[in-house]
Amino acid sequence: MHLLVLILLTLSGVLPQSSDYGVNYSTLVCAVRGFSVSIPCYYYYHPINSTVVQMLWCSMNSNTDLCLNPPYVYNSSSNTKSDFEFAGNNKSDCTLLIHNVQFNYSGEYKFRFITNLIRWTGDPGVTLQVTDLKVSLIRLSGNGTLKQGDSLNLRCDVNCTHTSSQFVWSKNNQPLNTSGPVLHFPALTVRDSGNYTCTWETNVTSGSETISLHVEGENPAQWPVAAVVTATVLFVIFLILLVVIYRRWKNDTVEDKSGKAGAQPQVKQLPQSNEEVSKQEEVTYATVSIKDNNMNKGHVNTENKKVDISVIYSSVKIK
């Protein structure tokens, strides 16, 4: 490769200086599985106004040495969609964007570019390290289900070194005013229940993981059962009360009827004796009004029909 460049440039009459060509990467980039990562990359060449013809990215998982031949994870001359997206340009930016990072994407990547004058591969390349973000719950007191007053830590772990990064916590998607990998709960309350998300951020990537906390109240397991039992008992009592009241009411009316037992059959007989069976209801109504109004309010009754008057008669007769 270097020989080729040397020959090429010797032929064109320009002797290459190694400082005239290059690719700058960060050495190590960390990414969380399933998320996206941007691999910053900068390339330069001389003369600066030469034309960049092709830009390529290769993976050492599938290629070797200086990636002189395919396969490439990115080739600017072929428009294939993949998780590997070129986010640079044909001047100086060779940033590679990798989506939906998987564990087997871990490894070394190299950028290669071809100008009208030279071909160059940035070597050594940049190493991508793919990890999982883990949120673990560490009990500091208590065991079994989480209860009020228990103490615990939520700890966010990412297996990646040499990166300036930060941890951001949120609860039910609302940011929490804390920083650092550990979220400390000195004494849980029921209100601490919820979904806690740890987001790990660097300047080139981020990833997040959520854990769900459920803190139980005083007698949480018995609570619904107790409620159902109480409701049932109350309902039964209510039913019994209803029956008792109904019976009493029925007895009262029976007593009423038996108290005026003399009046009842006579009232019933009256309309029959007055020929009009259809007016039986009016008669019944009349007896009720008599009972309420008593005998003093005779004027009310006089306003009623003849049948009513005959009822009054019957009552009077009985008394």
Ligand SMILES: *[C@@H]1O[C@H](CO)[C@@H](O)[C@H](O)[C@H]1NC(C)=O
């Ligand atoms: C690329 O890296 C080299 C060595 O690390 C440094 O001297 C040079 O300034 C860098 N170039 C750019 C454009 O960052």
Ligand SMILES: *[C@@H]1O[C@H](CO)[C@@H](O)[C@H](O)[C@H]1NC(C)=O
């Ligand atoms: C590049 O620029 C130099 C002067 O800066 C000029 O002499 C040369 O012709 C240019 N080359 C191309 C290919 O444009």
Ligand SMILES: *[C@@H]1O[C@H](CO)[C@@H](O)[C@H](O)[C@H]1NC(C)=O
């Ligand atoms: C890039 O893709 C184009 C089109 O498929 C192909 O012609 C070219 O050879 C590829 N580049 C390399 C360096 O293999």
Ligand SMILES: *[C@@H]1O[C@H](CO)[C@@H](O)[C@H](O)[C@H]1NC(C)=O
């Ligand atoms: C370089 O990119 C610019 C815009 O991004 C485009 O107009 C130009 O044609 C490209 N040059 C080459 C040689 O591909």
Ligand SMILES: *[C@@H]1O[C@H](CO)[C@@H](O)[C@H](O)[C@H]1NC(C)=O
């Ligand atoms: C990663 O593994 C998947 C299967 O799990 C495979 O389809 C894919 O080609 C692999 N990618 C690389 C870059 O090794």
Ligand SMILES: *[C@@H]1O[C@H](CO)[C@@H](O)[C@H](O)[C@H]1NC(C)=O
């Ligand atoms: C749970 O804690 C109680 C008191 O703190 C203890 O007696 C019991 O052994 C513990 N059970 C387990 C499984 O650790």
Ligand SMILES: *[C@@H]1O[C@H](CO)[C@@H](O)[C@H](O)[C@H]1NC(C)=O
């Ligand atoms: C952390 O990552 C390194 C390198 O990928 C690996 O060797 C090590 O086993 C990992 N450690 C854990 C705890 O996952």
Ligand SMILES: *[C@@H]1O[C@H](CO)[C@@H](O)[C@H](O)[C@H]1NC(C)=O
């Ligand atoms: C990201 O931060 C690292 C230091 O942790 C720095 O070297 C690198 O230039 C930064 N990259 C970008 C794109 O800001």
Ligand SMILES: *[C@@H]1O[C@H](CO)[C@@H](O)[C@H](O)[C@H]1NC(C)=O
């Ligand atoms: C927590 O997450 C689960 C499943 O992702 C969801 O069903 C539940 O509604 C969430 N709880 C809150 C309080 O957002």
Ligand SMILES: *[C@@H]1O[C@H](CO)[C@@H](O)[C@H](O)[C@H]1NC(C)=O
């Ligand atoms: C976050 O906490 C710090 C001190 O712990 C305080 O100064 C700041 O005002 C708080 N911010 C919010 C939004 O609560």
